[in-house]
Amino acid sequence: MESLDDVQHDQRQQREAQRKLGLPTNYRFEIDKCIKRIKEKNARRVALQFPEGLLMFSIPIADILEEATGSEMVILGDVTYGACCVDDFSAAALGCDFLIHYGHSCLISIKDCIVANMMYVFVEIDIDVQHFIDTVKALVPADARVACIGTVQFISSMRAGLRVLQEEHFIHPVVIPQNRPLSTGEVLGCTSPKVNPAEVDSVLYVGDGRFHVESFLIAHPDLSALQYDPYKKTLSQETYATAEMRALRREAVEKAKVAQSFAIVMGTLGRQGHPRVVDRIIALAQRHGKRVTLLLMSEIFPQKMALLEDVDCYIQVACPRLSIDWGYAFDRPLLSPYEAEVALGNAQWGEEYPMDHYSRAGGNWAVYTDKSL
Template identity: 30%
Template sequence: MATAFSSDGEVALRRRLGPVATGAGRRGGLGGFYEMGRAAAFVRGGGFRKVALQFPDELLADAAAVADQMEAQTGAKMYILGDTTYGSCCVDEVAAEHVGAEAVLHYGSACLSPCRKLPVLHIFGQQPLDVGCCAEAFRELYPNRQSHVVVLSDVVYAHAMGELEQLLRPEYPHIIFSRVVCEDPPGPAPHGEVWQFGRQFPVEAPGGLQDYAMFYVGAEGLALTSFMLTWNCCPFSSFNPATGCGRRETLNINRALMRRLYLVERARDARVVGILVGTLGVAGYLDVLQHLQELLRRAGKRSYTLAMGKLNPAKLANFLEVDIFVLVACTQNSLLDSSDFYRPVVTPYELELACNPAREWTGNYLTDFRDLLPGACAHVELPPAVPAAEAIPDISLITGEMRATRICNPPAPQLPPSTTLACRDQTRALTAISPAASFLESRSWRGLEQQLGQTPVSKAVQGPRGIAIAYEDEGRKQP
């Protein structure tokens, strides 16, 4: 039986790779699908000599052909990023800097999070959309021609929104089409406009956004879930171009929010929090790491910062001392379903709800961690510190135990960096100076030990061949 920490070996043995559609067979051919002209103009206009090309897994089959054509058109050296450190929707600036790239061409679906250093051109890939079928599905979902509807789309279908607007605008005077923008607004968003998730659209109804319904063009996924939780006051419907079907979204937003608020209560009970670095390219991630560390320190909780690439349950299960994790990632990857994980994983906003007494639940859910930083639209200052004797008692809704809401202003005493890890003797490398070292000593198994001079030397022998679940010589060894 497969569990959260294993997979069905039979499936792995029988798995075969299916045929991969190449860019030549897509809409507009290789040059049209990947917008070679626009990409070449970007490279030549910036005078870039080294450019990194980032593809998602489903488009890697075209990577070599695209790189060859781009080098022929621009004369610049192209580097294909073979694997991304985190989600493929984010620009992997770290991998690009390894080759000294001066710019990045990001292909495929994107979260449109702003980058820190390198100039980026997003090329989404013009996936086909049956505009007539989509318009017909919209009419069935919204028979009232006076409906106030905002049309959102996955970025890979953004190229077809103009044609869809020409079909629907004469029939629906109150329809609004969002526009994909790859940069943040220069300051606060103008009054009556929404700038979020790389989309911009005006809000004209007297009641604001809550008077609108949302129509999403794209497949079900993380982007749609993030939209629905953030704009939870709006009813959603969608059209899936792959199936050609429209539907009213039946995701129980109240249930989803109740699940997230339950995780907030778990974060209030936690004493040790692991801060997971889920991005190295989104602007402001270092600032929010410092913000979370300070928030946890003033709340009287210990914290560890962990950078481990792509997350899975087995990796996080190594940190048994951690009560809960908080993931710093882009808007699409921050809402991690942690039901299979040994410990829950929350978002920075949920941790703020748990540790900042001045922040209250207003019904507006935030998935962009940059909104929490000082000077941002949703920043809330911590209240003044109070003595421990005057801390307000609170009862955990999960354990029923009493806990105190602590806000500590004076900084905790810090040991000199040189004594954080200290040599104690020949058998024990770490002293109990840090909490992590203390917990490590309490474990019965602490990892592999070298035991130099104690293990006899043996000759190298031929090892088993094949994959671990079915070595080639296993059948011969059995009686």
Template identity: 30%
Template sequence: MLKLDVSKAVKEIKKKKAKTVVLQIPEGLKSRALDLVELLEKKTKAKVVLVMDPLWGACDLAEEEMKMFSGDLLIHLGHSKFCDSKIKVLYLPLEYKVKEVSLEKLERILKNEKIKKVGLICAVQFFNSMKAIEKGLKKKKFTVLIEKGGSKSTVPGQVLGCDQSAVRKLEKKVDGFLYIGDGIFHSLGAAVNSDKKVLSFNPLNGEIKDYKKEKDLYVRKRYGAIARAKNAKSFGILLSRKKGQFQKELAMEAKKNIEKKGLKAFLFSMDQIKAEYLLGINVDCFVNTACPRIVEDNLNDKPVLNAKELEEALN
């Protein structure tokens, strides 16, 4: 169950004397959105504009809506701060309320895998669960290490699909990693960024999973995409206009490098990158400069590379 504490939002709206509030809410919470809007409007004098576009990450700030509605405050629910912005943003990361975690199973599996020094990583919504597990494992005589990631992470141990530095910083110091959270995206990202064993523990259902098979498949697919791209004569470089995903320099650099090889390169700008927007666009390969998740999408059966993979394909 996600803990939703609106008192901070009410306090901030009152403090800023906000008349118009723009509210961004993750997909999984949309069923509770109207109750939340009613509550905020009742407890403050503000009018709330609810953004209905899908919200996948903290990289996506509704700056356009803030401008168009002359918003006084943007409330961004579900994620922690990711990038600087000129508008006033209140980030309200959510925390899962988790029943006490039984450590016996975790202890057994870590011992089986010969992991004595364990690096803990988490999704921000599971930070408190991770801290509880840290305490428990230390009591059981494990060496537990947690490292703060890059500028995109707000709490120690936090990993994002686009920031796995908490893993890379510990790579040489641990026998393996334990990811605390749900879903596959973050743990697979950690596994791809490490040569050590990465186990994933979901405190919501107690499941422990090793993503090795998924990692091997992912790596094979990436090599396949690079191999296909080696024959490409024309490239479409994908740029997202989302605040935290927009990477103009990276896109320009990619265009320059492609053209240096005597190949064609086009710049494509979108808010959300979707296959249907690219229908009828006749290029052999796409280069993604936005959210790393996009390379896994099937964009009209064309290979999709990230910037590093492009270098490999061109050389």
């Protein structure tokens, strides 16, 4: 774990390098590393993929990389919600022999992608670590038993701040949980690390917005979280209406139990859909005598799904948060893989809603676990 001085020195060097390139000084696009890798692989055509929040920098970065390497750059402009949307299929179809995915962690294994060469650039964002330290010292008791999580952009800064807080403030060791293959402390909207509520008083979340911290709160209904927003420089108490969410999702599951026909939708936005999960759910539904129709969709909208006739229930294999956050907007139950397993009698409705979609230790509905029935 780097010291605060090391981090601040590294931030100054990074800002100067980015300034010379005309890019934001606090965003780590790792331009030198990208150039080196492209040259090492003798890449002819390189696909660049950005989430919408970084798309504004795509053309300057493409120009810089083209000039430095002589390789052709192709920008993939389709919406990118997360690392699950890595679009190696489109990159390969365009004849690209290298893919660089910006803004997310290594969720989809490089060895599973069909493009010959690939790299992830997290785009870590430098924050005011000293302000984070001072804020926590002022508002979180020294004797609190703290766990800390964050999004991948802020993990390095978070760890640097925690090292100082451990030395100068907290009495008990700070817990930084991990849910592999995620980085230590990293939380996704669909996958959260687990902590023991009996061993933790306070949970610190470093990141902006609510989507990721909600994942942790869904998985830990008895905990709340303190969110440090690096942009607003605020510390706020965050909660989630878990009981209301669980009631809505339980109602959808109960309706699905008596359904006779299912539309199973596999998401095709990058790598969002997972054929193994789809095959498992189809086999499980057919075992129970259900009629099954398989659909492929890049994005799943209520208006489009409502056009389907002779279907009692939808099961989507794309993102579990689509069911949790937007299930109420659909005209028929929209189940996640976990909820489908419950509705089809192959899993129990637990006291905690599992947020383990990409966990190596996830349930049978998760991406990386054994799908055999």
